[in-house]
Amino acid sequence: MSPPVAPAGWSRWLVPPAALAVHLSIGQAYAWSVFKPPLESALGLSGTQSALPFQLGIVMLGLSAAFGGTLVERNGPRWAMTVALICFSSGFLLSALGAWSEQYWLIVLGYGFVGGIGLGIGYISPVSTLIKWFPDRPGMATGIAIMGFGGGALIASPWSAQMLESFGTDSSGIALAFLVHGLAYAVFMSLGVLLVRVPRTEKPVEGAPSALQGPQVSARNAVRTPQFWLLWIVLCMNVTAGIGILEKAAPMITDFFADTSTPVSVSAAAGFVALLSAANMAGRIGWSSTSDLIGRKNIYRVYLGVGAVMYALIALFGDSSKPLFVLCALVILSFYGGGFATVPAYLKDLFGTYEVGAIHGRLLTAWSTAGVLGPLIVNWIADRQEEAGKDGSALYSVSFLIMIGLLVVGFVANELVRPVNARHHIPAPREAVDVERQQPESA
Amino acid sequence: MSNDSSQSPPDRRLLIAFAWLWVGAPLAYGLYELVHKATQLFTG
Known part of the structure; x- marks a missing residue:
């Protein structure tokens, strides 16, 4: 077709x-x-x-x-x-x-x-x-x-x-x-x-940059670059941190405020989960659009750096203030959504539009990994803490410290991202695209 | 001069409105249900 x-x-x-x-x-x-x-x-x-x-x-x-x-x-x-x-x-x-x-x-x-x-x-x-x-x-x-x-x-x-x-x-x-x-x-x-239609020209809008402007890298070459794997780490860490909250949101807020003067009911916990979904969605469109203004590397600095600070605030003061707990969790979830939505544009900046969809597909293995890693960390540690006789917010403090560590790893990976070496680029925009498309995958 | 440039392209505003309504209506329903549930955090 x-x-x-x-x-x-x-x-x-x-x-x-x-x-x-x-x-x-x-x-x-x-x-x-x-x-x-x-x-x-x-x-x-x-x-x-x-x-x-x-x-x-x-x-x-x-x-x-x-x-x-x-x-x-x-x-x-x-x-x-x-x-x-x-x-x-x-x-x-x-x-x-x-x-x-x-x-x-x-x-x-x-x-x-x-x-x-x-x-x-x-x-x-x-x-x-x-x-x-x-x-x-x-x-x-x-x-x-x-x-x-x-x-x-x-x-x-x-x-x-x-x-x-x-x-x-x-x-x-x-x-x-x-x-x-x-x-x-x-x-x-x-x-x-x-x-759905593909644009007739490389420049579908007057005044906009050409879609094929800048370096173009094939999916096959992209996975051989350090930039791809650094972004893989960035996405994996950001998603793991978000899932850390999302996975156990309802029991977490209940446990955090169980022994306080304002315990959280089952229906209020369900409301909290719904609010997190809204933050997740709003982050996808809001933060991703912001990345067009401040740049992809900067927005990931915010997701990972401010995300770590939010986790630290929850770990240190979360059980003393319900609004602070809710606010920090919402910010973390908005960064989780934002991380998903911004990564295709980050890939486009690094590898061009030539095979950005295929490169994005390969990067999504980071999501699958995080989908296993995030729930595993939070659930396993909470179970061990419970066995050790701890309760309330103490069930999650170690998990939060691990999440902060993971976000710092992601932050460092993002700092290491540099433009892709020219040897990975497709030589010339039009001719090379046509030539490469005619070549079999194994060539 | 080609046909493309001699004829003005068809007005697609109605199609755009229909397409956005197609996806916007169920999304609005989902958001309404979400807001309804989220208020339980403050009232529940």
Whole structure:
């Protein structure tokens, strides 16, 4: 499939909604927990078993983004969005069949494996195109799309819960809910497939810099540079620090203020979690857009440096002031979201737009690593502290110190980022791009 | 002179509005539910 080129007069403001149609859909993954209790009672599953489709989905997201990135660059955003639509939607349809026939393995295969491929390809599908349409504001453009991934769970969580309430939480009710999800997301994502276009020229907007301005590095060469791995560390540390809060947000705020005059109720803790989601989303668009003004390296200095200070404030004074605890956690979560959304623009600054989507896909393995690392640190340490007879905020103090250390590591990695050595660049903008595209991957 | 330059490009404002409404409406619903839940932190 050749990439769809925009006709004359095509507005670049049609591209962000195309990206959002995909990202708001695949962001549903973070609302998987809504299906867990019904599945556990209907199919007699344990908590660990019911988490399998989500876990496999996130693993497949990382793998398909890493290995499918080059295909996405080669075939264009419409192909990628179509693949994402088919995989994500048929994942739900297979899950519907699995729930209806009470064959849980089909749900794991459908939602986790097939749907997970849709997550990975869908996540990277609009990145390169958005950067090409908005060379003057790449941070804002990718921020809008990646904000959609955060927003997807906000939509799916109440929507799925209402659906299960209407259809029932037995296996046939769950099957019907999966079926409706599959069909509704197919329709919703089709807008992205129909609208997405690549710009006709390298300079889609008058006055903006050319999309192919500056050094251009192929994905194959990018992973051989120290800059790629330094950014990998930066993203991994930033995400780990965010997950450190996100993973145990509700029990954390409850534990912190359990022995104070203002204990936190279960519903207030749920409110705190919702507020963190809002900060995560706002950070994606807000901080990423700010990076267009102050630069990518500076914004990561803020994420990692100020993030470490926020963790230190929580560790030192968090249990004495609820507003301070909430404020610091919100700032950390906004940096977590901002880190995700700003990284494509950072990659564009370092490696150019040539294969930025494929490079981004490979970098997302840092997310998969952090997804394991963050919860592991916080949960393992909290369990050990509990065994040692500690309670309240003392359960988390060691975790917070580790998070500060990780953020400092990320900060140092960001400081070490320098422009990519010219030997990794593609020799000349146009001819070299054409030549390299014709070469096989193994050449 | 080519056709592209002799004809003015079609007005796409309606399409832009539709596309943003398509994604904006469900997002507004999600945000409404979020704000509703977040207020529980201060009232719950």
